[in-house]
Amino acid sequence: MGKPKKDQILRTKFLERLCHWSIVVCFFFAATSGISWFFPTFSWMSSFLGTPQMARVLHPFFGIAVFLGLCYMFKRFMHHNLPARTDKIWFQNVVPVLAGDHSRKLRIGKYNAGQKVLFWLIMASIVVLLISGLIMWRAYFAEYFPIWVLRLAILAHSVAGIGLILLIMGHIYLAIWVRGSITGMVTGYVSKRWAAQHHDRWAEEIESGKADH
Numbered sequence: 356m357g358k359p360k361k362d363q364i365l366r367t368k369f370l371e372r373l374c375h376w377s378i379v380v381c382f383f384f385a386a387t388s389g390i391s392w393f394f395p396t397f398s399w400m401s402s403f404l405g406t407p408q409m410a411r412v413l414h415p416f417f418g419i420a421v422f423l424g425l426c427y428m429f430k431r432f433m434h435h436n437l438p439a440r441t442d443k444i445w446f447q448n449v450v451p452v453l454a455g456d457h458s459r460k461l462r463i464g465k466y467n468a469g470q471k472v473l474f475w476l477i478m479a480s481i482v483v484l485l486i487s488g489l490i491m492w493r494a495y496f497a498e499y500f501p502i503w504v505l506r507l508a509i510l511a512h513s514v515a516g517i518g519l520i521l522l523i524m525g526h527i528y529l530a531i532w533v534r535g536s537i538t539g540m541v542t543g544y545v546s547k548r549w550a551a552q553h554h555d556r557w558a559e560e561i562e563s564g565k566a567d568h
């Protein structure tokens with residue numbers, strides 16, 4: 356989106372952003388239709404996809420689209436989310452960090468330890484959702500499995516689905532709370548000040564040309 360200003364640095368590339376926001380749309384439809392069957396109070400949510408019947412047909416396809424999008428994000432972001440020795444410093448300072456105190460140098464790379472935990476939980480949930488979802492997909496596969504496998508798949512799908520929705524609610528809350536991060540995911544750019552405040556080690560590595568984006 357336009358040329359970056361002098362004090363800005365690239366945080367997220369165009370294809371990564373496109374993938375992220377496409378996942379958001381597909382996740383919205385998959386999650387709301389799923390919730391509509393799980394909690395009767397939310398049955399009205401299946402109308403986001405037209406009719407309840409349409410929601411029933413489309414839900415698995417939106418789910419698969421989320422899985423494919425996350426495969427791309429996994430490939431692009433996995434190396435930034437591997438555990439680092441410096442993650443310990445973030446965990447030890449989680450209270451001041453949450454209180455908005457950025458005075459300490461926490462040696463945070465491209466993503467902080469909390470984001471890394473979230474990244475791996477999202478990836479684990481989508482794998483469980485995909486496998487259990489395929490097993491219980493009535494139109495194509497469910498008939499090949501015994502009833503106890505279907506029951507287990509339905510249980511796993513429900514737990515992972517609600518778990519992922521809760522994780523994403525936390526993710527959205529934190530994205531709004533850390534001002535500037537949504538702009539980074541929309542335009543691709545963050546200010547050098549933002550980077551130094553929230554991801555100090557990454558900012559230094561970018562400045563010295565040691566890190567890729």
Ligand code: HEM
Nearest residue numbers: 378379382428432466470471474523527530536537539540
């Ligand atoms: C309205 C909904 C959402 C908002 C506002 C949002 C916002 C963001 C922002 C701002 C970032 C960049 C954080 C940074 O640069 O430090 C990000 C990263 C990310 N988001 Fe979202 N997001 C949303 C929904 C989702 C959904 C539904 C998923 C997956 C199911 C998802 C998965 C991810 C992943 C995997 C990353 C990369 C984080 C990492 O590598 O550690 N997001 N999101």
